[in-house]
Amino acid sequence: MIKLVLFDIDGTLVRTGGAGVSAFARAGETAFGVRDGTHGMNFAGRTDTSLVREFFGRHAIAPTMENFQRFFDTYVFLLDHYLGEHHGRVCAGVRDWLAGLARLPAPPLIGLQTGNVRLGAEIKLRHFGLWDAFTTGVFGDDHEDRNQLATVARERGGRLVGTPLRAGEILVIGDTPFDIACGRAIGAKVLAVATGGATLEELKRHRPDWAVRDLTALRAGEICD
Numbered sequence: 001m002i003k004l005v006l007f008d009i010d011g012t013l014v015r016t017g018g019a020g021v022s023a024f025a026r027a028g029e030t031a032f033g034v035r036d037g038t039h040g041m042n043f044a045g046r047t048d049t050s051l052v053r054e055f056f057g058r059h060a061i062a063p064t065m066e067n068f069q070r071f072f073d074t075y076v077f078l079l080d081h082y083l084g085e086h087h088g089r090v091c092a093g094v095r096d097w098l099a100g101l102a103r104l105p106a107p108p109l110i111g112l113q114t115g116n117v118r119l120g121a122e123i124k125l126r127h128f129g130l131w132d133a134f135t136t137g138v139f140g141d142d143h144e145d146r147n148q149l150a151t152v153a154r155e156r157g158g159r160l161v162g163t164p165l166r167a168g169e170i171l172v173i174g175d176t177p178f179d180i181a182c183g184r185a186i187g188a189k190v191l192a193v194a195t196g197g198a199t200l201e202e203l204k205r206h207r208p209d210w211a212v213r214d215l216t217a218l219r220a221g222e223i224c225d
């Protein structure tokens with residue numbers, strides 16, 4: 001039985017319509033004076049921390065704690081602003097899935113597993129009225145290496161459940177091959193959704209347990225009961 005469900009955010013729960021990438025690019029310009037500094041960077045499936053480190057490396061900015069802090073302080077402020085300007089949306093089936101999980105006879109813990117820094121994740125999900133659905137999570141400021149995030153999530157979830165979680169009791173839901181690898185890193189079951197950056201065919205090649213066009217294709221109870 002599934003006791004912990006971990007959702008990725010971008011492309012899985014919501015599409016921000018480019019607000020995240022815009023805020024990131026603008027933060028580099030506002031805080032460090034680098035115009036178009038994110039040009040050529042690949043954002044999919046990365047932790048925010050690793051993206052900022054790449055940005056610093058490309059522009060010879062010292063990767064000090066102080067500079068990371070300065071970047072993220074600026075980023076979250078801009079993110080809030082851009083979410084209001086871009087036309088984002090909640091991905092198909094997400095609200096029903098969350099409601100379906102909560103209605104199960106033994107509801108699992110519902111958590112986040114994302115490369116977003118915690119405050120960035122909260123700002124995005126509050127914007128769409130989803131933040132309160134989650135009771136636990138791991139974020140891009142918990143660990144820079146995305147695959148390590150799953151280990152942290154498993155430990156955190158186990159503490160909340162009150163007993164260590166076995167691999168088969170965790171379900172990871174995400175939209176990229178990175179999410180599939182991340183779930184596999186702890187032996188979790190993986191549901192891949194083609195609502196983000198990868199096509200259904202591409203996701204299937206990475207052998208998740210389930211791959212669907214979007215979350216309307218199957219109900220929470222079909223996997224988690």
Ligand SMILES: [Mg+2]
Pocket residue numbers: 008009010011012045174175176196
């Ligand atoms: Mg994603």
